[in-house]
Amino acid sequence: MIRDALLRDQGGADALVEGYYLHKVGEGRVLVPIRIWFGPPTDPLDGSELDRAPRWQIEINGVPFDDPANPPVIVGRPVDDVASFWPRCAGSPTDEADYRYRVDRADYAEAHDPADPFARTGGKVDVMQSVLPF
Template sequence: MIPARQPYKASGRYAGEAAREVDSPRAGYFRLRLRKGAPYVPARIWIGLPRDPLTGELLDRSYRPIVQIANFPATDDPEEVARVWHHGETIDPATFAYMRSRAEWARLHDPEAPAANPLRPVDLSTMRPPF
């Protein structure tokens, strides 16, 4: 006798997460890689008013998803929002704050650290030993 099919059960890194609706991003904190082999960077999505690209003032338009990735300026570009929403792993606000402060510290005090260069893949042969 063939056993009955069991419903899909999320496992691994997605265990415990509900399936995402890919066409409607929600506010939250995420981590993702900007390229293959690069370190994880923090990102967040929130719903707010867009800014004027020339003056930086808030525009009186409809609310929309806005994304900020690492230390880059916030944008309401739908491609960037979709990138974070589709490829980002959900993290909590404390982890987001830690990743941001770690990257800022690395930019100021250790410019060769992977956290200071999120667009460059990590090359273990050129890194200093951690001890």
Template structure:
């Protein structure tokens, strides 16, 4: 995939056409690769949180989400983010951007997870709360449904709150 040619770049003098090669395109566009801005990466997520129902074309989008691991289970936190290796002096992108995903604290495939998380965007604060809630339950309340998110909630085993 080559950068697009600027308008008018293909026209030449005398009615002829000039073919611009990929190297010329890169030289004219500048060879520095810029990282995708955070606002662009999170645009879909922000629109979804505002209830704007952005189109879901099946492409994983950066943001914070929740999902259930099993039917009848508790929600667990999930997130998708972009790893960007950026030169501190120039701001240039040193390597390709890589999309990463985590579901319930474990690495996951962004493409596979997207099917399950795209309908449940949450704020970063809710993501952090869910992660802390599960961690607390595992450490201090082993019978709490949050301590076993891969099991459905069994109301017969859940302690009464009052």
């Protein structure tokens, strides 16, 4: 379960809003894609929708926010508090295609090029070591 007061008290100005967002971790770092929605949870094994009560759910770079076995990590630190990215990321909405591209780009970089800044969620871009495109 997501352990945060923002999810329990949805009446204030900081209430979650469904959508896709980009979280700026710091200057010169890769933007972190975040998805927020209200609905039934999905099965972690096959992604199918479970027959459970709807609830607030969050994915950070494709990783479920409330998975204790595999917590999302931003800049080497596990994320355990919604306040670390919300409502700050609300000012940077994006669309589903951009969110999917960034998640897939990070998965590819992690599997094929660990030095790529996308391989680490919120990784720092080092222009002196970046591979130039052809």
